[in-house]
Amino acid sequence: MSITEDAREAVMTGRRTDGTRVRRPLSPHLQVYDMVQMTSGMSIANRGAGIAWTIGMVFLVWWLVAAAAGPQAFANAQWFFGSFLGMLALAGLTAVAWFHTFAGLRHLYWDFGKGYDLPAVHKTGYITLIATGVMTALTWLIAIVSW
Amino acid sequence: MSEQHSAIRLQSALGRVRGYGSARGGTHHWWVQRVTSMALLPLTLWFILSVAGHTGATHAEIVLWIGRPLNAVLLLSFIAISFQHAASGMQVVLEDYVRGEMKRVMAILVVKALCWILGLLAALSVLRIAI
Numbered sequence: 456m457s458i459t460e461d462a463r464e465a466v467m468t469g470r471r472t473d474g475t476r477v478r479r480p481l482s483p484h485l486q487v488y489d490m491v492q493m494t495s496g497m498s499i500a501n502r503g504a505g506i507a508w509t510i511g512m513v514f515l516v517w518w519l520v521a522a523a524a525g526p527q528a529f530a531n532a533q534w535f536f537g538s539f540l541g542m543l544a545l546a547g548l549t550a551v552a553w554f555h556t557f558a559g560l561r562h563l564y565w566d567f568g569k570g571y572d573l574p575a576v577h578k579t580g581y582i583t584l585i586a587t588g589v590m591t592a593l594t595w596l597i598a599i600v601s602w
Numbered sequence: 603m604s605e606q607h608s609a610i611r612l613q614s615a616l617g618r619v620r621g622y623g624s625a626r627g628g629t630h631h632w633w634v635q636r637v638t639s640m641a642l643l644p645l646t647l648w649f650i651l652s653v654a655g656h657t658g659a660t661h662a663e664i665v666l667w668i669g670r671p672l673n674a675v676l677l678l679s680f681i682a683i684s685f686q687h688a689a690s691g692m693q694v695v696l697e698d699y700v701r702g703e704m705k706r707v708m709a710i711l712v713v714k715a716l717c718w719i720l721g722l723l724a725a726l727s728v729l730r731i732a733i
Binding site for chain 2: 471472473502505506508509512513515516519520522523524525526529530549552553556559560562563566594595597598599601602
């Protein structure tokens, strides 16, 4: 192990089972990246989308529980989803769900060992953004038509 | 093992043979995330477009739709796999951002408990309508 040059490295040391010291690797984090870049921006946006979609699942549970509870409970849920705040939340969730879906598809593509060079990463990044926009618009077109 | 080597390899010989890292789970967590994500691709596509197509439906129509066996089974799958994927995804986020072992473990367990309860609530509602 090399001589420690930064005090912060003290928290990044560990020991192997035989007692020898190792320098733990530090993964890149939010403060070291330029978030306007396609690569890091898309990555953190995908994580954010996952968190938002997880919270949004509460709406799904509410909708199903209300449907099972009866017409009155269902009407209350529908009233919220039809309100300005509800529509705003659902519109956001639609975009977030599609984004997480397409970004996830991009991750699966990477898992096959493909598309790692920078031009390909930028290309699939733009495809993800365009597909999210198209599918979100399409979803709301269907929603408005079937209203 | 030389010092130069140890800087590159962070695993003991036994650990290397077992193929498990410090989390003791190997690639299990990562693999479950991939499997659930693949299952969620068609399920999410079906769910979002189905719900979008039912915005104007009455309570009776929605209950009828949920109650159809195929819809009920797909909904149950969507609920179970979504919450599994959400819980393990949130686990990684919490592992990255929550400092302190106790707080981190508690946060992960609370999220898992919430995912369980919400998932069961949704599944029970579907079953109550479908059965």
